[in-house]
Amino acid sequence: MVLQADEALAESLIQYIESQSSFAIAVANRDLVVNGEVVTGNLGAARELATRLHLLGIGAVRFQRGLTLASLSQLVALLARRPADVPDSAAFPDLQGIVVGRVDYEQLGLADEATLRAEGQQLWQMLATRLLDRLLTGAGGAVAAEGVGSGQPGTTAPTLGTLLQRAAVDVHAAEEAFAALNDIAERVSMAPRTVRDTVGAQMDELFAAVDDAALVATLRSAPMAARTRFTSALVELLPSASMIRWLTIAADANGRELSPHLVRLVTKMSAHQIGRSPEAADQSLRETMLALVQGWDTSGPDPEEHHLLLDTLAEWSALERSKLQEGDTVHLDPMSHEAIRLVQMACELDYVSDDAVQAVRHLADHGFTTQLLDWSEQATSDDTRIRLRELSVTAQSAADTLLATPFDAAAAKQLLDAMPDSAAQLLIDPLEVCESRAGRRLIYDRLHRVGPALEPALRERLLHPMPWYLARNLLGLLRDIAVGHPESVGVASAPAGPLLLFQSHEHPLVRREAMRVLAHHGSTRSAALRRALDDPSDDVRQAAVETILALRNVELPREVITRLLTIADSETVEMDRREKALRAAVAVCGPVGSTHAGQAEVRAWLVAHCTRRGLLKGIKLAPATPLVRAGVQLLAARFGAHEDVAPIVALARSEGLLK
Numbered sequence: 001m002v003l004q005a006d007e008a009l010a011e012s013l014i015q016y017i018e019s020q021s022s023f024a025i026a027v028a029n030r031d032l033v034v035n036g037e038v039v040t041g042n043l044g045a046a047r048e049l050a051t052r053l054h055l056l057g058i059g060a061v062r063f064q065r066g067l068t069l070a071s072l073s074q075l076v077a078l079l080a081r082r083p084a085d086v087p088d089s090a091a092f093p094d095l096q097g098i099v100v101g102r103v104d105y106e107q108l109g110l111a112d113e114a115t116l117r118a119e120g121q122q123l124w125q126m127l128a129t130r131l132l133d134r135l136l137t138g139a140g141g142a143v144a145a146e147g148v149g150s151g152q153p154g155t156t157a158p159t160l161g162t163l164l165q166r167a168a169v170d171v172h173a174a175e176e177a178f179a180a181l182n183d184i185a186e187r188v189s190m191a192p193r194t195v196r197d198t199v200g201a202q203m204d205e206l207f208a209a210v211d212d213a214a215l216v217a218t219l220r221s222a223p224m225a226a227r228t229r230f231t232s233a234l235v236e237l238l239p240s241a242s243m244i245r246w247l248t249i250a251a252d253a254n255g256r257e258l259s260p261h262l263v264r265l266v267t268k269m270s271a272h273q274i275g276r277s278p279e280a281a282d283q284s285l286r287e288t289m290l291a292l293v294q295g296w297d298t299s300g301p302d303p304e305e306h307h308l309l310l311d312t313l314a315e316w317s318a319l320e321r322s323k324l325q326e327g328d329t330v331h332l333d334p335m336s337h338e339a340i341r342l343v344q345m346a347c348e349l350d351y352v353s354d355d356a357v358q359a360v361r362h363l364a365d366h367g368f369t370t371q372l373l374d375w376s377e378q379a380t381s382d383d384t385r386i387r388l389r390e391l392s393v394t395a396q397s398a399a400d401t402l403l404a405t406p407f408d409a410a411a412a413k414q415l416l417d418a419m420p421d422s423a424a425q426l427l428i429d430p431l432e433v434c435e436s437r438a439g440r441r442l443i444y445d446r447l448h449r450v451g452p453a454l455e456p457a458l459r460e461r462l463l464h465p466m467p468w469y470l471a472r473n474l475l476g477l478l479r480d481i482a483v484g485h486p487e488s489v490g491v492a493s494a495p496a497g498p499l500l501l502f503q504s505h506e507h508p509l510v511r512r513e514a515m516r517v518l519a520h521h522g523s524t525r526s527a528a529l530r531r532a533l534d535d536p537s538d539d540v541r542q543a544a545v546e547t548i549l550a551l552r553n554v555e556l557p558r559e560v561i562t563r564l565l566t567i568a569d570s571e572t573v574e575m576d577r578r579e580k581a582l583r584a585a586v587a588v589c590g591p592v593g594s595t596h597a598g599q600a601e602v603r604a605w606l607v608a609h610c611t612r613r614g615l616l617k618g619i620k621l622a623p624a625t626p627l628v629r630a631g632v633q634l635l636a637a638r639f640g641a642h643e644d645v646a647p648i649v650a651l652a653r654s655e656g657l658l659k
Contacts, residue, residue, distance in 0.1 A: 010069045019501035021465030026060035027053040060101040067097030124202045127184045128155035134180040135163040161209025168214035174221035185233035200237040219253035224429040255396040350380040364397040389418040407436035416446040424450045425457035432470045468507040475513035482520035508537035519547045533563040548584040556588040561598035579630045606631045
């Protein structure tokens with residue numbers, strides 16, 4: 001019985017995590033917190049679980065991808081033990097796919113500093129060993145370290161630093177390195193402050209053994225959204241003294257220019273707050289840096305002064321741009337100056353040499369995209385003009401233009417118009433993190449114009465965690481491809497299984513778009529529509545009805561028809577929605593005279609709803625509500641020749657309900 005219960009729990013959790021990326025429970029006092037929401041109501045099981053977590057010293061448990069039945073069973077066994085049987089000094093087991101965090105007793109003043117630091121050292125050794133293993137196997141063995149694996153210790157900062165340095169030169173090895181470092185940040189995020197400080201000091205020592213270029217390359221191996229989350233996590237983890245270096249590295253990886261004067265100013269302001277303790281000043285610095293990482297949040301206590309500062313910086317930026325447009329290149333670095341000369345020569349000679357290609361890419365990655373697109377219009381031939389425009393669109397130039405603050409709609413439109421369809425997948429990450437609604441609309445419209453060629457990139461991105469609004473947008477693009485390009489083989493042949501998970505998403509707009517995509521996939525149409533018609537959201541159910549109406553003449557199984565008739569029969573549903581559900585049921589029950597299992601059910605429902613038995617056992621029409629009028633019309637159109645229906649049609653004609 002225990003094994004069956006564990007298997008059922010594991011199956012549910014794994015299915016949920018595939019669509020949501022993680023599931024977390026935590027304890028606040030004696031209340032249970034699930035994915036950040038306190039479980040309300042007098043729920044005995046929730047209160048008991050919260051009490052067990054509290055007494056065992058567990059502050060939070062996060063379930064992640066990679067969860068196995070064995071690791072889940074170990075956790076359940078731990079929670080099932082009596083607290084008195086678990087020693088205070090016992091370390092939590094290392095569970096695959098599960099992160100267990102202690103209650104942060106520091107907040108209560110009950111911490112044993114030595115114990116917490118020892119726990120931090122143990123946690124670092126475990127994570128460093130995992131990092132070492134991943135680096136040594138990364139890129140099929142492309143990364144190796146002398147002496148490692150032969151019995152010598154390999155988790156020291158110099159050794160790990162050497163491996164990170166070597167991993168940066170190989171794309172696949174860099175991806176493995178980022179994944180391992182990201183795992184460390186995830187696992188430490190729920191630990192007490194002292195434990196985080198201990199692990200953070202070890203991470204700082206590791207990063208000190210790696211040069212900036214290697215760390216930048218490692219960050220760039222990950223998608224933009226992932227590296228932003230990782231950067232935010234390290235702001236909370238690394239010592240304050242190392243934060244400026246880390247922020248500069250992160251800015252370089254994202255193609256951002258971070259003013260050293262601004263960082264120094266923020267540091268001094270945070271460190272010299274009058275009347276603040278060192279801990280408070282440190283936390284203030286972290287919060288300020290986190291705001292910088294997450295996009296210049298101006299919702300602080302002095303938003304007016306902050307806006308004035310940003311306006312001043314924007315004016316300086318506009319001034320410098322106007323100088324550049326006027327041909328004033330005195331302040332350019334020599335490489336950019338030479339690159340501009342090469343691009344101008346390419347336009348004049350109508351020939352794009354290898355040197356000109358490198359020059360365009362350099363300028364595109366250093367903020368000259370708008371100027372490059374303007375210069376390309378001066379080219380003599382269309383071939384040269386198109387070539388220069390395509391070269392001007394790089395991942396870096398797209399990020400710089402589309403994520404600029406404040407957002408420049410004209411520059412963004414210019415870049416999007418120049419972008420070839422083959423590079424449109426570069427827009428998926430900006431669609432997630434762009435803070436401007438106008439910017440997201442422009443990006444979405446450009447992706448929409450690509451059509452079926454974009455489908456593989458959309459499906460690949462949907463396999464990874466993302467915010468709900470990005471999932472909605474990507475599913476909407478897939479839906480439009482399916483509707484606008486029915487001849488596309490992608491929708492019919494690509495596996496639709498991963499998309500089914502989005503019908504379990506917490507946000508109804510994501511579930512709605514998932515249903516619309518799956519309804520155009522023959523193998524998943526019926527299951528998707530059944531789930532949508534049972535959805536707790538009225539909008540999702542209504543969208544399913546409208547999708548069925550749009551499909552037209554596509555036969556669906558009887559269970560779908562039964563659900564449609566249930567909606568039509570519900571007096572709590574608006575009349576126009578009931579009528580649509582009825583018309584949808586008639587449309588998918590097969591042509592007249594077919595043997596479809598649902599056809600008799602639809603006919604019987606229409607007869608019962610449109611008629612009443614008279615006192616002399618005759619029949620009469622029901623009161624002429626809009627639904628009855630629609631039902632009579634459907635009876636006449638689809639079942640008028642049936643012996644049970646013919647008298648009803650004749651009666652309706654005599655009473656003027658039918659022409």
